[in-house]
Amino acid sequence: MKAFSYERVSDPAQAAARAAEVPGAKFIAGGTNLLDLMKHEIEIPEHLIDVSGTGLDDITPTNEGGLRIGALVSNAALSADARVRKDYAVLSRALVSGASGQLRNKATTGGNLLQRTRCPYFYDTGMPCNKRSPGAGCAALGDGATSRQLGVIGTSDTCIATHPSDMAVALRVLDAEVETVTSSGETRRLTLDEFYQLPGDTPEVENALQVGEMITAVLLPPPVEGHHAYYKVRDRASYAFALVSVALIQASDGTGRVALGGVAPKPWRRDEADAVLSQGASAVMARLLDGARPTQENAFKLTLAERTLAALLAQE
Amino acid sequence: MNSSNNVERHPKTVNPNSSTFSLSVNGERHTLTLDNRTTLLDALREHLQLTGSKKGCDHGQCGACTVLVNGVRINACLSLAVMHEGDDIATIEGVGEADHLDPMQQAFVDHDAFQCGYCTPGQICSAKAVLEEIQAGLPSHVTYDLNTPIELNDAEIRERMSGNLCRCGAYANILKAINQVAEARS
Numbered sequence: 220m221k222a223f224s225y226e227r228v229s230d231p232a233q234a235a236a237r238a239a240e241v242p243g244a245k246f247i248a249g250g251t252n253l254l255d256l257m258k259h260e261i262e263i264p265e266h267l268i269d270v271s272g273t274g275l276d277d278i279t280p281t282n283e284g285g286l287r288i289g290a291l292v293s294n295a296a297l298s299a300d301a302r303v304r305k306d307y308a309v310l311s312r313a314l315v316s317g318a319s320g321q322l323r324n325k326a327t328t329g330g331n332l333l334q335r336t337r338c339p340y341f342y343d344t345g346m347p348c349n350k351r352s353p354g355a356g357c358a359a360l361g362d363g364a365t366s367r368q369l370g371v372i373g374t375s376d377t378c379i380a381t382h383p384s385d386m387a388v389a390l391r392v393l394d395a396e397v398e399t400v401t402s403s404g405e406t407r408r409l410t411l412d413e414f415y416q417l418p419g420d421t422p423e424v425e426n427a428l429q430v431g432e433m434i435t436a437v438l439l440p441p442p443v444e445g446h447h448a449y450y451k452v453r454d455r456a457s458y459a460f461a462l463v464s465v466a467l468i469q470a471s472d473g474t475g476r477v478a479l480g481g482v483a484p485k486p487w488r489r490d491e492a493d494a495v496l497s498q499g500a501s502a503v504m505a506r507l508l509d510g511a512r513p514t515q516e517n518a519f520k521l522t523l524a525e526r527t528l529a530a531l532l533a534q535e
Numbered sequence: 536m537n538s539s540n541n542v543e544r545h546p547k548t549v550n551p552n553s554s555t556f557s558l559s560v561n562g563e564r565h566t567l568t569l570d571n572r573t574t575l576l577d578a579l580r581e582h583l584q585l586t587g588s589k590k591g592c593d594h595g596q597c598g599a600c601t602v603l604v605n606g607v608r609i610n611a612c613l614s615l616a617v618m619h620e621g622d623d624i625a626t627i628e629g630v631g632e633a634d635h636l637d638p639m640q641q642a643f644v645d646h647d648a649f650q651c652g653y654c655t656p657g658q659i660c661s662a663k664a665v666l667e668e669i670q671a672g673l674p675s676h677v678t679y680d681l682n683t684p685i686e687l688n689d690a691e692i693r694e695r696m697s698g699n700l701c702r703c704g705a706y707a708n709i710l711k712a713i714n715q716v717a718e719a720r721s
Contacts, residue, residue, distance in 0.1 A: 224551040225571045225617055251613045254574070255594050267571070269618055295607075299673045304681040315676045319698025320668065321601055321661065325609045457676060457697035 220257050227269040231435050232404045234270045239402030239431025241266045246433060248291055249327040251318075252334040259342060261335075261351060275329075275435055278302070284441035287398075290329030290434045294318070294386065297328060306442035309466050312449035313389035313480075319458050329434035332387055332397065332414070333426070336380035336484075337460050338369060349377045350422040364514075368460065371513040371520050373483035378422030379514070382485050383460050387411060389449060391486035392466040392478040396438045402431030408438065415485030425484075445470040450531050451480070452523060463523045467531050473497035477507065477528060482520055500529035556620040560585065561629030571617055576600045578616035579626060587627035587656045591700070598699035601657040601664075602626050608664035610698075627656035630663070638719060639663050642712035650703035658699050662713045665695045666720065687717055 228234040238244045243265030247253055256262035275289035278300050286302060297303060298314035318326065326334075340346045340358040347356035359366050359379050370381045391411045399407045414426050428434075451464040461481035469475035475496045478488040492507035504525040511521055555568040560583060567582060576593075579585045579602070588611055591599030595613040602611045603625040631637035636644070639659050649655045669685050677694045678685055685691065692713050693706075701709065 220572045222552040223571055225554055225615075227620075247615070247618070250615060250618070251595055251610070254613050254615065258594065267615075271618060295668075295673060299671075304674065308681055311674060311681055312676075315674055315678070319595075319598065320665065320675075320695050321598060321608050321610045321698045322595060322613075324607045325614065457694050 221260060221263050221265075223264050224266045225269065226266070227272055229272050229274070231270070231273050231275065231400045231433055234268050234273060235400050235402045235431045235433045236404070237268055237431075238433065241268075244268055246270050249293070249325045249330045251322050251326045252330065256335060259344065261342065261344065270433065281438065286439040288328050288437040288439065290327060290436055292328045294323040294326045294328070294331060295320070297386075298323065307389075307393060307439060308447035309392060309449050309468055310386065310389040310439075312447070313385040313451075313464075313466060316449060316451040316461075316464070317385040328386070328437055331384055332390075332434060332437070334384060335425075337383045338380040339365060341380060350380060350418075350425075353421070353423050360514075364516075366514040366516045368462065368481075369514070369517055370484055371482050371517055372487060372508055372511040373417050373485060374512060375418045375420070375422065377420055378418040378484070380418070380422070380484060381481055382415065382425075382483070384486070385449070385451060385461065385464060385480055387415075388464055388466045388478050388480035388486040390437060390439075391488050392468055392476050393443065394440050396440075397434055398436040398438055399428065399432050400435050401429060406435075407432070411486060412488075418484050422484075443468050443476075445475055448531050448534070450527050452527055463520050463527055465524065465527045465531055467528070469496065469532070477503055479507065479524055482508075482511075482524060500525050500532055503528060554617045556617050558616075558619045558622050558624060560624045561626060567616065569616055571615065573616045574612050575602070575604075575614045575616045575619055575624070576611035579611060579624070585626050585628050588660075589653055589656055591654065591657075596700070597654070597657075598661060599654050599657040601660045601699065603660060603664060606667075608661055625660075627660055630659060637663070638716050639712070642715040643709070645715065646708045646712040647705075648708040648712040649701075649705050654699060654701045654703075658696070658701065658709055661696060661699045662709070662716070665692065665713070666717055668695065687721070689714070692717075 245264035247267045248271050276291040277289045279287050281287050294314050298311045304311045341348050346358040349357050369379045397409045397414045445468045448467045451461045453459040464480035466478045476493045478486050492503045495502040553570050557566045589599035591597035593612045595610040600611040631640045675694045677690045
């Protein structure tokens, strides 16, 4: 790990201003992903701004009838919140399907959104990766590459990494918004779709945050009625990233919403797919995965996604 | 390398890449001046000579470094020591003593819940926290109903212990040990 200087801040706007002002600065809160990446020297911050004392650790009701989740609320605390369990069960289910008990106790809501891909070539600094070193090439697209875990849609010729979060998939299906403070002290609100960027020619740009901008909260709209479910398929029963995951909210009349994890660089959802949910899994996936470009090794994800949704719908 | 001497010799302004901070470990207060890169695990093992917490993978994957911070279990390898100013840390050294074992330690002995023992401190710290988390109503991936009290069963224990790997494969006996403590508590 490279050396870095360190400071604590107590105010989110101050944190954002400092992050824009100090060269090579990064925020740290839970640190469970950042510190791992720093040990690998994939992330090399020159200065860490500890935001864990900025007081963003409450879950409070909003005037609109939803919830405001402070960016520092731990994944464990969010999954256990009685309001989340009762009214946003898909979120609670997604959270507890990720990581381990120890990690969920430490990882924060903001940090979960900002975690980096677990593409093996992003982690292997001996291999080319456009996300790590723009222009270097993508080892995952090379002959004989291991791409079983990687993306099938929304990817590009420069990068086929997926976003690894389970929480973000549930937030996408809930129409959550990300609240931020910019380095000049302004508040912004972004939908998950606006927040996450597809790789295109710039896979190193993963989200719409500006220099210094800090996530302060996630805003949940009023509860969405219906059956909430999150089904994660992975190579072992616990403590593994998704091959495919499906977040579902379905009303009693069969209509609803679907988002996928494990298949794309962002939580994957399309209005035209939601519109045909009552017609079944095959109709949904024909629209949701239209334009997919899988590799030979991960084409199974297309079938798996459809069968996973079918399994969830059959549980109704 | 505890110390006030250190603080006087190396005021924090001298090196921007190190910091002075205080934390409590097993009830004892320590003031440390350390390189900012020092993880909580390395602070415990290398600077406070508390080598009970183990370094297995150093990447948060194995759980051998599990300690409790303000009563909550975390991976000490994935946390910077400097970020624990004012925190109360509990390590395996604070759990029990050779002639006065904690019930969880005794249960591990009773059920032969280890072979090489390297993962055991992390397993025991984690197991104690798991029982508290279940009692506090923290849901898990295998919790069937999110809105009723959690039923303590083998599936819950296995799922909640999945962040603690045992290369010797003592899982079956670890499960028995945790069940013994859970039953004695109920």
